[in-house]
Amino acid sequence: MKALCVLGSTGSIGVSTLDVVRRLPGKFRVHSLTAGSNAQKLAEQAAEFKPARIAISEKEKYAELKSQLNGYRGEVLAGDDALCALAEDAASDYVVSAIVGAAGLLPTLAALKKGKQVGIANKEPLVMCGPLMIAAAEKAGSTILPIDSEHSAVFQSARAGNHGEVRKIVLTASGGPFRKATKEMMAKATKADALKHPTWSMGAKITIDSATLMNKALEIIEAHFLFGVPYEGIQVWVHPQSIVHALVEFTDGSVVAQLGLPDMRLPIQYALTYPERLDGGLPVLPIEKMAALNFEEPDRERFPSLDFSYEAGRKGGTAPAVLNAANEEAVRLFLEGTVPFIRIFDLVGKTLSAHQVKPMDDVPTVLEADRWARDYVKRNA
Numbered sequence: 001m002k003a004l005c006v007l008g009s010t011g012s013i014g015v016s017t018l019d020v021v022r023r024l025p026g027k028f029r030v031h032s033l034t035a036g037s038n039a040q041k042l043a044e045q046a047a048e049f050k051p052a053r054i055a056i057s058e059k060e061k062y063a064e065l066k067s068q069l070n071g072y073r074g075e076v077l078a079g080d081d082a083l084c085a086l087a088e089d090a091a092s093d094y095v096v097s098a099i100v101g102a103a104g105l106l107p108t109l110a111a112l113k114k115g116k117q118v119g120i121a122n123k124e125p126l127v128m129c130g131p132l133m134i135a136a137a138e139k140a141g142s143t144i145l146p147i148d149s150e151h152s153a154v155f156q157s158a159r160a161g162n163h164g165e166v167r168k169i170v171l172t173a174s175g176g177p178f179r180k181a182t183k184e185m186m187a188k189a190t191k192a193d194a195l196k197h198p199t200w201s202m203g204a205k206i207t208i209d210s211a212t213l214m215n216k217a218l219e220i221i222e223a224h225f226l227f228g229v230p231y232e233g234i235q236v237w238v239h240p241q242s243i244v245h246a247l248v249e250f251t252d253g254s255v256v257a258q259l260g261l262p263d264m265r266l267p268i269q270y271a272l273t274y275p276e277r278l279d280g281g282l283p284v285l286p287i288e289k290m291a292a293l294n295f296e297e298p299d300r301e302r303f304p305s306l307d308f309s310y311e312a313g314r315k316g317g318t319a320p321a322v323l324n325a326a327n328e329e330a331v332r333l334f335l336e337g338t339v340p341f342i343r344i345f346d347l348v349g350k351t352l353s354a355h356q357v358k359p360m361d362d363v364p365t366v367l368e369a370d371r372w373a374r375d376y377v378k379r380n381a
């Protein structure tokens, strides 16, 4: 039985992960859970899954968490260091990385350095410093398993050939709520408009990233680092049905794709049970849904995020970390009502252009670039 640590258990991916655990009794034991600030949800999860250890990152929430833990007998911790302590705890052998944003970097890295299997949904750290994470994993004998649906699809499809035989990767994007909107409509978009995702139900940050196509921009870099495919070999197509999650083209011209309903429990389950496939009773794609599968070129004028991604990728070094941090900060400002939706593009583009790229030598250099970009966005918002 695998002993799990779920980082970010109270979020959309965390909740889906625990549902997969529920659906496969006897396969997993939940050893530890972590939250950012949602004490109530963490307490409910602790009551159901009885982990040995739980941690909340916001120290101010510790007392609230304690007060909600009726009869829970495990250890209760608070603070960012506590998240790292749980991630590297020798008593768990599989860590699900499901914190949102750069905040997941240090705990995920801590797990990788301890030789664990790590299922990664938290794409931002991979964008910031994928090569450092992969090097840490290789050194410690860790395995990284992608949870992001597109990367899970690439991972699954790529198994149809050898690594050197992959010629091209196509990541699909739903197109988000503004796929057919004019620039004028996008300029007037409210928070509610931007949070209305057509096919997926997800946390707020990734939902806004889907509306700007920045999610796909981050995924291009994530795919480059995870699969070692050059940027020229990674394309994005808008596929409004969100059924085909990615396609892999091989050197002989064969194209292999992975299809499934837009339900994150499937890629989560695959990452958890890999290399096995088990029946967790998840809803299966009804064949009639495949009657219309459309693919369109993304509109790179209305959605410049994809160009930012290739630019950051080409520049290399600290540029992807700056792209990520500028976006996180711009999205935060949009969600708190400080800047309009359309300004996200402007803020990210300007920050990327203003950055003096440094080699991505170590984590402190990456975190310094992250701090610089957030500060630049705040000063220019």
Ligand SMILES: NC(=O)c1ccc[n+]([C@@H]2O[C@H](COP(=O)([O-])OP(=O)(O)OC[C@H]3O[C@@H](n4cnc5c(N)ncnc54)[C@H](OP(=O)(O)O)[C@@H]3O)[C@@H](O)[C@H]2O)c1
Residues within 6 Å of the ligand: 007, 008, 009, 010, 011, 012, 013, 014, 034, 035, 036, 037, 038, 039, 057, 083, 098, 099, 100, 101, 103, 121, 122, 123, 124, 147, 148, 149, 200, 201, 202, 203, 204, 205, 206, 264
């Ligand atoms: N949702 C999806 O379908 C999906 C699909 C593919 C990839 N992903 C990726 O998976 C990650 C999680 O996405 P999500 O949609 O699940 O996000 P979410 O619903 O916002 O959940 C985020 C989780 O991270 C925790 N958290 C937030 N800030 C934190 C901090 N500073 N320190 C520690 N923990 C913190 C939250 O805790 P509280 O709730 O307690 O504050 C929550 O448990 C993201 O990187 C996203 O891009 C998500």
